[in-house]
Amino acid sequence: MHEQSLPHSVGLDVGTSMVRVIVGVLDPNDPAKPSIIGFGSAPNIGMRKGVVVHADDVAEAIVQAITEAERLSGVRIHSATVNINGAHITGMNSKGVIAISAVNRVITNEDRARVEEAATIVQLPPNREIIQVFAKNYRLDGQENLKDPVGMHGVRLEVDSHIVTASTPNLRLLDTALEKSQVLPANHTVSSLAAAEAVLTRQQKEAGTVLLDIGAGTTNIIVFEDGEVQHIAVLPIGGINITNDLAIGLKTDLDIAEQVKLTLANLDESDKKHNGSVKINDIDYTFKIPEVNMIVEARIEELFEYIDKELKKIQRSRKLPGGAVLVGGTANLPGIVNVARNSLQLAARVGVPHTISGLTESVHDPASAAAVGLMLLDMLMVSPNQNSTQPHTKLLNSLTGFWQRFRRP
Numbered sequence: 001m002h003e004q005s006l007p008h009s010v011g012l013d014v015g016t017s018m019v020r021v022i023v024g025v026l027d028p029n030d031p032a033k034p035s036i037i038g039f040g041s042a043p044n045i046g047m048r049k050g051v052v053v054h055a056d057d058v059a060e061a062i063v064q065a066i067t068e069a070e071r072l073s074g075v076r077i078h079s080a081t082v083n084i085n086g087a088h089i090t091g092m093n094s095k096g097v098i099a100i101s102a103v104n105r106v107i108t109n110e111d112r113a114r115v116e117e118a119a120t121i122v123q124l125p126p127n128r129e130i131i132q133v134f135a136k137n138y139r140l141d142g143q144e145n146l147k148d149p150v151g152m153h154g155v156r157l158e159v160d161s162h163i164v165t166a167s168t169p170n171l172r173l174l175d176t177a178l179e180k181s182q183v184l185p186a187n188h189t190v191s192s193l194a195a196a197e198a199v200l201t202r203q204q205k206e207a208g209t210v211l212l213d214i215g216a217g218t219t220n221i222i223v224f225e226d227g228e229v230q231h232i233a234v235l236p237i238g239g240i241n242i243t244n245d246l247a248i249g250l251k252t253d254l255d256i257a258e259q260v261k262l263t264l265a266n267l268d269e270s271d272k273k274h275n276g277s278v279k280i281n282d283i284d285y286t287f288k289i290p291e292v293n294m295i296v297e298a299r300i301e302e303l304f305e306y307i308d309k310e311l312k313k314i315q316r317s318r319k320l321p322g323g324a325v326l327v328g329g330t331a332n333l334p335g336i337v338n339v340a341r342n343s344l345q346l347a348a349r350v351g352v353p354h355t356i357s358g359l360t361e362s363v364h365d366p367a368s369a370a371a372v373g374l375m376l377l378d379m380l381m382v383s384p385n386q387n388s389t390q391p392h393t394k395l396l397n398s399l400t401g402f403w404q405r406f407r408r409p
Contacts, residue, residue: 008037008073010080011194011374012062012183014174016047016217016238017329019061020371021069022363023077024356026379034379035358036372038073040065049217049236050085050191052173059180066183072359079184081378083191083370084131084174085218088167091232094119096159107140107149111157119161129171131188132164134229147227162229164190187381190232192220194373195327199351199366200224209322211351212307212340213370214330216240219303221310223320231314235306239330242299249295250287256280260287265296267335300336304343311344323347327369 013020023038042064046057066077096119100111116135124130138146140154149157171188178185196211205224213220216239223231239261246257246265259278264287277286311317323346326336331350340348353363353372363372 008075009034009375009378010069010077011371011376011378012066012080012082013191013194013368013371013374014047014052014058014062014083014177015044015085015191015215015370016050016240017044017215018042018367019044019058019065020368021065021077021080022368022371022375023069023073023075024358024375024379027357030357033355033357034376036356036360036363036375037358038069038071038075039359039362039368039371040068040070040072042068046177047217049087049238050215050234051088051170052177055173055177055180058174058177062177062181062183066181077183079186081187081189081194081374081381082174082178082183082185083194083374084166084171084188085191085215085220085234086167086170087218087234087236088170089131089164089190089232089234090166091162091164091229092122094122094161094163096120096161098157100155100157105153105155107152107154107157109150112138112148112150115157115159116161119159120163122163124165127168128165129168130163131166131171132190132193134162134164136160136162136228136230137226145226162232164232186378189374189377190220190222190234191215191218191370192222192232192234193229194371194377195220195351195369196222196224196373197376198353198356198369198373199325199327201354202227204322204325207322208316208320209325210307210311210316210320210344210346211325211327212331214238214303214326214328216329219307219328221307223311223314223316224322225316225320230316231310233310235303235310237303237306238328241303242296242330242333245295245299246292250291252285252287256285260285260292261296261333264289264292265333267293267297267300267333267339296333297339300333300339301343304340308344318345320346323349325349325351327351327366329367331366 011022021040024034042061044061046054096115098115138149139158195213208225219235221233264276337348
């Protein structure tokens, strides 16, 4: 297997039902548009609601997906930027304050890092740890809402941060699965943040937008406003819950219920078909479309009620001009945008990855948004000793500003 001449970046999306791998390179001739050179996917049966429960099964799915991506891209994959998922992920606001003691009192990069570090000094239970820190805005001697204080003069620097924490045992389980699959995690990030980088524009993040990554076992929520992360949450509800409801409501097997969901469910009121059928092992099963849609709609409306509760926590319910952007496999459900629009009272649309080239047909799907975003993050967090500083700077400029201040704890 040969190595590509350009350094490659890898995003690894370990989802509840599927593992997806995206391999990309940064073309020096068009640094604002990364190119996808390989992808792979494999079913995952080792997770429940975004959390690893059988590390061996998860590792096997990772190996299968990576093998497919390696075969297509022609590169060996040793490390990747990996997502963290599950309802154990929570976000909290924190403040940091420091005094500037330098003689000329000019704020430096070191001062900015120091105040962000001060914001991470919070009381956490022993089984939780900080996985990401986002500086929302700074204050300098009473001056409010500063995006970057470096170069300014002052004696008291403050920062408002959003801190994302996760369960340590669940993180170690994910690390175990990665170790078994012989993949080194270059970086970790939450699924929703990665998906947002792939599908949201700078304008949407400035105006105020909620991104909803509705997967099989979880729904990841992230709210942006003024270009910064305002809120992160993960709900333990996803497409599997719809399948389970159909199995119960239609009194049928789970595999049949899954096919009914994928082929017959349609929340678009213009769809007037009365009966529909699915074929499993050459056997036709017929169901009443109105009954199917009633079951699916009830679960989807419940999901959006929980999402609206999260928005109410930060006083952003019905107050986001950028609306709601839906990604994840469940976002492919016909008519789900209409339910989102009516339930959240916001503009809504399905998001697909943008600003990429290469094998784009492989990822032109909301289910691939997180994997593409993870690949972009892997590209942005490249080691500074690589001879690609200028192209990566252009890529940063073409995306959103907070990556320039992205920091790991």
